[in-house]
Amino acid sequence: MSSAHRQERAAARLHGPVSRLPPGPKVAGLVAFLVVVAVTPATAPAALAAEGLIAAAVATLALVDWRAVAGRLTLDLPLAVLALATALAGRPPHVEVAGLTLSQPGLRAGLAIVARATIGIVAVSAVAASSSVPEIVDGLRRLGAPAWFRQLVAVTARQLQVLRADLAKLRLAVAVRTGSGRRTLALASGARSLGSLFVRSTERAERLRLAAELRGGELAPAATPAGSAAAWAVALVPAALALVARVGLG
Amino acid sequence: MHIPDGWVDLPTSAAAGVVAVGATAVAGRRAAAALRERATTLPAVVAAYILVAQLLVVPVGLGTSAHLIGAGLAALLVGPSVAIVCVAVVVVVQALVLADGGVTALGLNLVNDGIVPALVTFGIFLALRPAVLRAGTPHLRRRRAALGAGGAAAAGSLAAAGAATLAFVVGGTDAVPAHVVAASIGGAHLLLAAVEGALTGVILAAVLRLRPDMVRVLRTELVGSQPDTSTEPAEVP
Secondary structure, eight states: HHHHHHHHHTTTTOOOGGGGHHHHHHHHHHHHHHHHHHHHHHTTTHHHHHHHHHHHHHHHHHHHHHHHHHHGGGGGHHHHHHHHHHHHHHHHEEETTTEEEEHHHHHHHHHHHHHHHHHHHHHHHHHTTSSOOOHHHHHHHHOOOOOOHHHHHHHHHHHHHHHHHHHHHHHHHHHHHHHOOOOHHHHHHHHHHHHHHHHHHHHHHHHHHHHHHTTTOOOOOOOOOOOHHHHHHTTTTHHHHHHHHHHHHO | OOOOTTSSOOOHHHHHHHHHHHHHHHHHHHHHHTTSSEEEEEHHHHHHHHHHHHTOOOETTTTTTOOOHHHHHHHHHHHHHHHHHHHHHHHHHHHSSSSEEEEEEHHHIIIIIHHHHHHHHHHHHHHHHHTTTSSOOOHHHHHHHHHHHHHHHHHHHHHHHHHHHHHHHHOOSSSOOOOHHEEEHHHHHHHHHHHHHHHHHHHHHHHHHGGGGOGGGTTTTTTOOOOSSSSOOOOOO
């Protein structure tokens, strides 16, 4: 048993109301919600704010780890820079904000970009926190992903844990051999261990393929129960609320 | 950078989605033919490898960091069709499991982070291959291969920046002049391209030293390559 299995168990999920929802409706509901967010224009900040509140409410119901969400929100930083650029260089009319002359449409567009990205991160975190990877893979079926692709995603998610454990071992080995040194040195050796990680994992892929062939079976992901009409109705509630906010406040 | 939800309007996302699904279907068929079986293990392992490689972040100042995108590297290692399939899996896992990159922008991310850099990197390296394989010691060839791969991957990253700019100009907000968008995205990508090139070169050199036969773009051409066991298994009766 590889150490990756232990990691998996350590990250056992909490069971809240959202995790009881079948994966098909859940993933479809997420996509519907995000499509509504994507069509909410920058000129409707109240609607965007309402959609943000909906996402936060669902995330709370899904018992997300808000610290992990905050870590993911650092992905917003480059967008904030882009938003500043659009605000500084946008078209007239201009407004004065804190001594800076900013373009009003540019400012709006920039803020809307950051807002939509943040809503997306919170909404996906809610689904990810309340679903196991096989459930998400099964949810992809609702979006029409072919079987070979879903199978690929399932094996990838499993291999991701194995490779992470492998990389940690390689890094430890490098640190022991060289003494954990300066940052640049660590980067160079990190890149080199990635080279040997590729060799190791490709060799493992070959063994896996051989083993699957000998068993005569496919590495098929497990199926999960299909959603009832009630589950679909519940899963589409956030999207419906967002649509109401978009029409009512936009 | 992965494009988040709501960065461009829905028609542009949908158009990119159609391009992405079509390209992935074609690449999937070509990859299956190249691997002579319904291969799931190699693309899955390479996709997981790309995800892990992206964990190695290079601080670039201002609290932000750059990391490998990996499409170009994967194209050199396993060929562009397998690479595109891998990146498709990577963006799906990132969007749905890791909340990195938008769900409605999946198609756009696949075009930007997968199809464009994979094809550009592979194409440029193919053009450079005669120069890389010119006479010389294996060590010298490895050096040249790493340099060529780095340059090709950097060019692939810049091409991806071009594609992202195009998408934003076509489907993004019209509140900002196009040249400002091009300048800010392009400027940031100069740095990212340098990181992508350096990491690709170092990783490719390491793989060439350990198992030169695993680098598809140079297979059988390098002195000392062993018979291949990685992707083309013996026919199973």
